[in-house]
Amino acid sequence: MSRRLAWVIILTSGVFAARASFAQQKRPYNELMKDVAATYASIKKNLDANAAPAAAADAAKLQTLFKDTEEFWAQFKTKDALDAAKGAQDAAVAIAAAAKANNLQKAQASYSGVGKFCNGCHTSHREQMPDKTYKIKP
Ligand code: HEC
Numbered sequence: 764m765s766r767r768l769a770w771v772i773i774l775t776s777g778v779f780a781a782r783a784s785f786a787q788q789k790r791p792y793n794e795l796m797k798d799v800a801a802t803y804a805s806i807k808k809n810l811d812a813n814a815a816p817a818a819a820a821d822a823a824k825l826q827t828l829f830k831d832t833e834e835f836w837a838q839f840k841t842k843d844a845l846d847a848a849k850g851a852q853d854a855a856v857a858i859a860a861a862a863k864a865n866n867l868q869k870a871q872a873s874y875s876g877v878g879k880f881c882n883g884c885h886t887s888h889r890e891q892m893p894d895k896t897y898k899i900k901p
Contacts, residue, residue: 792835792899799828803877806858810871815862818870822859825877826852839901844888851880 802825809818833848854877861870890898 793897795828795831795835799825799832802828803881806874810862810867810874813867815865815867815870818867819859819862822855822862822870826855826859829855836901841888841901844884844901847880847884851877854880 802821806818806821806825809815809821829848829852833845833852836844836848854873857873858870858877861867861873888900890900892898
């Protein structure tokens with residue numbers, strides 16, 4: 764069985780039963796978010812350690828993760844979520860550019876600017892369930 768078909772079956776028969784469109788995902792959205800959070804934390808760690816090349820590599824990865832985030836939200840056409848995903852990509856590009864230029868202070872400033880996109884989207888489009896898991900609110 765192909766990987767894609769396996770995911771379609773898992774997603775359509777599981778918690779997302781009512782939402783066939785989720786089957787179009789490359790991978791579950793919460794996994795993408797966990798990767799976003801880990802990469803975001805790694806950027807900070809590397810910036811604080813003055814490890815500019817590593818921070819630049821993390822920032823480039825964060826940009827692709829937010830590109831995937833944007834692609835995910837495209838199916839719902841949720842404008843503010845799409846804007847947050849795009850704004851976060853731009854901020855990630857700015858971090859990478861500053862880190863590559865070894866301007867760590869500027870990279871730190873761009874890093875701090877990403878937080879508002881995380882928080883904005885979570886406030887509007889994430890709902891915590893009684894079991895502490897999260898639900899997507901398009
Ligand atoms: C465009 C909207 C959007 C943006 C931008 C966004 N998130 Fe999320 N995030 C969500 C939604 C919706 C969920 C809930 C879905 C889920 O967890 O399945 C979520 C869940 C999470 C989770 C919980 C994952 C889990 O289930 O364990 C973490 C951690 C997270 N986000 C971190 C971040 C961080 C850090 C950033 C910014 C660097 C960020 N997110 C930016 C929408 C967004």
